[in-house]
Amino acid sequence: MSALAAWPGTAWLNAEAFTAFGQHIIWSDMVGNTVGLIALALGWRRSILTWPAQLLSGVILVAAYASAHLSGGVGKQLLVIGVALWGWRMWQRGRQQAQDGTIAVRFATWPERWLLLGGTALGTLAVGGLFTALPELSWNPWPDAYIFVGTLAAMVAQARGLVEFWFAWLLVDLVGVPLAFSSGLAFSGFVYVVYLGLVLWGLRDWWLRTRAATTALEGATA
Secondary structure (H helix, E strand, O other): OOHHHHOOOOHHHHOEEEEEOOEEEEHHHHHHHHHHHHHHHHHHOOOOOHHHHHHHHHHHHHHHHHHOOEHHHHHHHHHHHHHHHHHHHHHHHHHHHOOOOOOOOEOOOHHHHHHHHHHHHHHHHHHHHHHHHOHHHEOOHHHHHHHHHHHHHHHHHHHOOEOHHHHHHHHHHHHHHHHHHHOOOHHHHHHHHHHHHHHHHHHHHHHHHHHHHHHHHHHHHO
């Protein structure tokens, strides 16, 4: 059990909320992922509130993943909490530097892309190897490690305002949906499916914004 769930008055977090289609939905899974869904929508809108929402979601989901004995999920949420604090600061600085108070978005440079891809691959190998060597940490080590590291890469890209953030979330979703359902976190699986729609919508919006910014810059220098 997580430290959060052990706090007085928080035992309800890992209690069953309801059952649907034979799946048992626990409160921490439902509430944490609902807040996470809101955070993703706020990220699409480039609202700085996405970061406190991700922070809150991470705190609640620690309890959900601990109940499913997914140490990678617990570790991922602890990283979410840390990166959310860093991303919050990054976007605060970005708003201060922008003339209109918005967050600028762009495509990553090729060196940045290779750094993200290489870091994700090496990180997955390292974490997956750890989970394999210590099976008590996770019953499904490689998918758990992939989601652990992939989420971190996505959040780092988001904090830097990179369109590739959305591609990273797409790749995480491909593994996150089946893993969540097989781990008994049905609401997480459902939310991952909804994430897919929001990710595609957000990807289109950020992509169009980069084109608009490029057109405006070309017009200004013409």
